[in-house]
Amino acid sequence: MKTVTLTIDGRTVQAREGEKLLWAALENGIYIPNLCAIPGVKHPAAACRLCFVEIEGYPRPVTACTEPVVEGMVVSTRSPRVDRLVYTAFELLLSNHRLDCASCPRNRSCELQRIARERRFSLRVKRLRKLERNLQVDDSSPVVRYDPGKCVLCGRCVWACREKGTGVLGFARRGFERKVTTFGDVPLGQSGCNGCGECTRVCPVGALTGKEA
Amino acid sequence: MNLTEEEKRIAVEQTRNILQGFSGGRGNLIPILQQVQEKLGYVPREAMEEVAQYLGIPAVDVYSVATFYNQFRLIPPGKHQIKVCMGTACHMKGGNIILDCWKRRLGIDVNQVTPDREFSLERVACVGCCTMAPVTVIDEEVHGKVTPTRVDGLLFSFGVKIPKGQQKEGEAVEQQ
Ligand code: SF4
Ligand code: SF4
Ligand code: FES
Ligand code: FES
Numbered sequence: 103m104k105t106v107t108l109t110i111d112g113r114t115v116q117a118r119e120g121e122k123l124l125w126a127a128l129e130n131g132i133y134i135p136n137l138c139a140i141p142g143v144k145h146p147a148a149a150c151r152l153c154f155v156e157i158e159g160y161p162r163p164v165t166a167c168t169e170p171v172v173e174g175m176v177v178s179t180r181s182p183r184v185d186r187l188v189y190t191a192f193e194l195l196l197s198n199h200r201l202d203c204a205s206c207p208r209n210r211s212c213e214l215q216r217i218a219r220e221r222r223f224s225l226r227v228k229r230l231r232k233l234e235r236n237l238q239v240d241d242s243s244p245v246v247r248y249d250p251g252k253c254v255l256c257g258r259c260v261w262a263c264r265e266k267g268t269g270v271l272g273f274a275r276r277g278f279e280r281k282v283t284t285f286g287d288v289p290l291g292q293s294g295c296n297g298c299g300e301c302t303r304v305c306p307v308g309a310l311t312g313k314e315a
Numbered sequence: 316m317n318l319t320e321e322e323k324r325i326a327v328e329q330t331r332n333i334l335q336g337f338s339g340g341r342g343n344l345i346p347i348l349q350q351v352q353e354k355l356g357y358v359p360r361e362a363m364e365e366v367a368q369y370l371g372i373p374a375v376d377v378y379s380v381a382t383f384y385n386q387f388r389l390i391p392p393g394k395h396q397i398k399v400c401m402g403t404a405c406h407m408k409g410g411n412i413i414l415d416c417w418k419r420r421l422g423i424d425v426n427q428v429t430p431d432r433e434f435s436l437e438r439v440a441c442v443g444c445c446t447m448a449p450v451t452v453i454d455e456e457v458h459g460k461v462t463p464t465r466v467d468g469l470l471f472s473f474g475v476k477i478p479k480g481q482q483k484e485g486e487a488v489e490q491q
Contacts, residue, residue: 264373272375274382285374286360 108175117171122146124153124166127179134179135188135217137195137306138256139167147257151191152217156181163187185221192223197230198278199307200251206308207247213306214254233278242291245299245313253282253309259301266300282309318391323361329354330362334369341372344380348387357388393428393435395473397421400450402441408448414438416466417451420477433473 104119110132117126125141127134137150146167154163158176163184166177178184195214203209203225218225240248255273259282263271270293274283284293302312318326333350337343344366351362358381367374381387399405399414418424421434428435444450447459451469458469467477 269373270375272373272379274375274379276383283375283378285363285378 106171106173106175108171108173108177110177111179120170122167123155123157123169123171123175123177126171127155127166127177132179133220134166135192135221136167137213137254138258140258140261140304143261150195150254150256152188154184154187155179156184188221189223192217192221193227193230195254196225197227198233198235199254200234200249201225206252207311208308212308235278237281240289240291242289243295243297243313244291245297246290246295246302247311247313248282248290249309249311250281250283251309252307254307255280255282256306257282258304258306259310262300262304263295267298268294268296270294271301318359318361322391323359326355326359326361327365330365334365337369339370341370341376344370344372344377345384348377348381352387355391357391359389359391388426388437390426390428390435391432393432395434395454396437397434398437398439398442398452400440400442400444400448400452401438402445402448404441404445404448405450410449412463413449413451413461413466416463420466420470420475433475 105116106119107114107116108126109115110127110130113130113132115126115130115132117129122139124134124136124139128136134155135152137152138147139153140146146165148165148168151165153166155166155169156163156178157169163181166179192214199214203212203215206212209215215225217223235251237250240250257273260271260273263269270284270290271282272284274281274287284290284295299312301310305311330351333347333354336350337347347366347370348358351366352358355362360378363377363381364374367377370377381389397417399410399417401410401414405413414425417436421429421436423429423434423436425436425438439452442450442452442457444457444459447457449461451458451461451466453469458465461469470477
């Protein structure tokens with residue numbers, strides 16, 4: 103396999119040709135915020151809009167999860183434009199998120215908390231109005247607990263459920279009403295979910311969590 | 316809202332007929348759902364399951380598409396279809412209050428049908444009569460400048476009687 107050499111934040115790193123920039127950076131210990139990226143997926147959804155970077159010679163920031171590495175590429179993970187974009191996307195995500203870290207099963211292992219720490223964002227909505235979705239926790243499965251109020255719609259669980267589970271998870275509706283759910287919105291316990299728990303292992307936040315923990 | 320066994324049987328049968336005209340694969344999903352809706356007037360879950368099986372895709376993906384587009388309705392239409400305009404003008408004129416009145420009086424939420432199948436409730440985008448806002452369209456007939464009392468009046472014209480004690484409720488909303 104051919105490798106290419108590129109520069110990220112002044113550091114010279116090697117990456118497999120054709121690999122997406124996000125993974126090249128992460129593998130080399132350079133953090134770029136991301137929620138919706140899934141290693142090995144051919145067509146990234148690029149839905150979370152958190153992985154913006156600047157690439158020399160590009161007119162505007164691009165999403166690192168969709169950008170293949172190229173020999174000699176010069177990347178910077180931070181710039182005023184990037185920071186602005188990422189902060190806005192982050193704040194939008196928080197604006198309908200049931201923020202309740204103290205009693206959240208993912209407190210301290212949550213990707214939102216990590217992004218906030220890395221980029222020095224506060225975990226508070228400052229410029230936007232908070233719009234809470236009044237969604238019920240689904241406690242029907244013996245192994246999985248689903249709190250849609252914390253879902254960031256990254257799609258990782260939908261992918262994992264198809265790859266390794268029974269494929270019962272999917273997206274429904276659109277806009278503010280968009281939600282990860284099952285066919286006909288039946289509770290997980292009656293959906294054909296076999297309790298493999300793969301979705302809880304990929305969920306970056308406290309939306310899908312295992313019950314045993 | 317529950318379908319009768321007869322309705323389910325018809326849904327499955329008609330869907331199977333429609334599917335015969337299509338090859339497998341995701342690409343045909345929307346045209347299939349459109350034909351099902353044209354035939355049955357709605358897309359019940361029995362039909363969605365048939366479609367998923369035929370196309371070889373997860374049932375939740377059919378549900379995903381059917382709930383994404385406003386053109387698909389998942390429940391049978393009521394005998395009278397009530398459409399509350401939520402366009403910009405109607406929104407400004409308190410369309411949501413009118414919608415709440417309908418919901419409360421009918422005891423159903425948006426996109427539902429009353430258990431007796433008399434009324435179904437929907438929210439729609441601008442119906443083009445903004446000067447009459449807030450607007451409710453019932454069975455293609457446009458009703459303008461709707462107030463909570465007018466909601467009761469319209470229901471009355473369909474033979475629905477609002478119990479005396481409850482009438483205040485609507486009026487209280489109107490004064491807000
Ligand atoms: S998902 Fe993360 S940010 Fe949200 S409440 Fe849980 S720990 Fe906090
Ligand atoms: S439940 Fe978790 S993994 Fe699934 S879309 Fe929501 S945040 Fe992502
Ligand atoms: S990780 Fe790139 S857009 Fe979500
Ligand atoms: S907004 Fe309701 S008719 Fe135009």
